[in-house]
Amino acid sequence: MLEGPGDQDRLTPQIPGFTLLGRDALLVGSGGVGKTMAGLALSYQTATGATGIFDREDTIAEEAQGATLWIGTDGGDGAYGMLNKYIGVLQAPQERTWRAKLNFWGANKATG
16 A cells, blocks of 8 residues: 555565566567466466465465456467466466456457
8 A cells, every 4th residue: 555655666576576566567588488387377376376486485465466467469369379278287276266367458360
């Protein structure tokens, strides 16, 4: 919660070493380096508070957990299809909770 002037400039870790509370995070890299899998891991931890992500035991306070927005830039149904394929591979124990907090925005076959 913001308390006064200057608080909006405070950088508070959400997932230490990876994300900041209330801030956007962006993964960029060449194809095939693991951006999708890393992004899904961060999304899962943000949504569920799960530990053991990236072999770390960082916790996220319940009040710092929340939804993620996945922006898929592959054309057609590529990004959405890949996202769902990887979610299936992960077999996450709290998949239902995670999916309820994972929002996808991207291209599809109907609209390009």
